[in-house]
Amino acid sequence: MKWILVVTMVAATALSDLLQSYEMKNAGKQSVRPRGLMRLLMMIFQRRFLLLSIACMAISFFSFMALVRVEALSFAVPASAASFVLETLLAKVVLREHIGARRAAGALIVLCGVVLVGG
Amino acid sequence: MTGPKPGTALRVAAVLFLFIACKAAGNLSLAWGMKHFPQSIPAANPVSYIRAIFNPFVALGILALVLAVLIRMVLLSHADLSYVLPVTAIGYVVAAFLGKTFLHEAVSGQRWFGTALIFVGAAIAGTTLHSKTGGQTE
Numbered sequence: 001m002k003w004i005l006v007v008t009m010v011a012a013t014a015l016s017d018l019l020q021s022y023e024m025k026n027a028g029k030q031s032v033r034p035r036g037l038m039r040l041l042m043m044i045f046q047r048r049f050l051l052l053s054i055a056c057m058a059i060s061f062f063s064f065m066a067l068v069r070v071e072a073l074s075f076a077v078p079a080s081a082a083s084f085v086l087e088t089l090l091a092k093v094v095l096r097e098h099i100g101a102r103r104a105a106g107a108l109i110v111l112c113g114v115v116l117v118g119g
Numbered sequence: 120m121t122g123p124k125p126g127t128a129l130r131v132a133a134v135l136f137l138f139i140a141c142k143a144a145g146n147l148s149l150a151w152g153m154k155h156f157p158q159s160i161p162a163a164n165p166v167s168y169i170r171a172i173f174n175p176f177v178a179l180g181i182l183a184l185v186l187a188v189l190i191r192m193v194l195l196s197h198a199d200l201s202y203v204l205p206v207t208a209i210g211y212v213v214a215a216f217l218g219k220t221f222l223h224e225a226v227s228g229q230r231w232f233g234t235a236l237i238f239v240g241a242a243i244a245g246t247t248l249h250s251k252t253g254g255q256t257e
Contacts, residue, residue, distance in 0.1 A: 017200055017204075018200070020191075020192060020195055021195045021199075021200040021203075024192055024193075024195040024196040025195070025196065027196055028196065029196050029197055030192070030193040030196040030197075031193065032133075032134055032137055032190055032193050036193070037186070037189050037190075037193075040189050040192055040193065041189065050192075057188075084204060087200065087201075087204055088201050088204060091199065091200040091201040091204075092201065095199075095200060097199045097200065097201045099201045100247060102243060102244070102246065102247050103201060103202065103205070103243075103244050103247040105240075105243055106205045106240045106241065106242075106243035106244030106245070106247070107201070107204060107205045107240065107244060108240070109236055109237075109239055109240030109243065110204075110205040110208045110236070110237050110240030110241055110244070111240075112233075112236050112240075113208070113211070113233045113234065113235070113236030113237035113238075113239075113240055114208065114211065114233070114237065115233070116229055116230065116232055116233025116236060117211055117215070117230050117233035117234060117237070118233075
């Protein structure tokens with residue numbers, strides 16, 4: 001059961017971030033001013049991928065909640081960090097982002113840190 | 120090497136700072152509200168969670184976290200996902216400090232070492248160009 005929850009959580013997080021990144025790149029540069037945030041809120045209901053990303057975010061959240069019920073937080077947090085690796089790889093393959101050695105090294109060090117924080 | 124305009128980099132840094140501040144404030148307020156909730160909340164009872172939402176600290180925390188989601192979307196409109204992922208992990212470091220300072224949580228040596236690694240990793244990733252989509256090189 002716990003591995004089903006881990007896979008669901010990681011897959012939902014990765015899908016949510018990919019969809020969000022894809023749509024936000026298409027939408028153009030947005031602003032954090034109140035009017036900009038209101039426009040963004042409206043945009044969520046107009047762009048189906050953004051709406052889907054919010055649904056995936058909810059699935060990820062509830063999977064995490066269910067996971068911490070059956071497993072220790074010290075397992076759940078490092079397990080959730082698995083999405084980090086998957087997302088970086090998918091960002092390169094699906095979103096065609098250019099990930100240099102420095103960024104990849106930084107991401108790997110952060111991943112080690114997250115695992116230690118959760119352990 | 121093609122770098123972004125200084126103004127753009129500054130704007131990305133400001134949005135990043137705003138996101139981390141909002142997320143940290145939201146998590147702290149939520150944790151404070153849940154810890155100081157007058158009734159004991161049985162984990163299996165969803166009604167108790169709904170009741171907890173009406174606690175001002177919990178409500179404020181949720182509001183700040185929703186705002187953080189929107190700000191992260193703004194950040195994704197300016198920067199690559201592979202850049203946003205490591206640099207926003209700095210929030211783990213802020214959470215450890217806030218938990219220790221305001222909630223008097225015990226933070227073990229291993230956890231401090233982990234937060235130090237996150238800080239170093241985020242700093243390294245933060246020195247790369249925030250958006251390289253489109254053929255720019257490091």
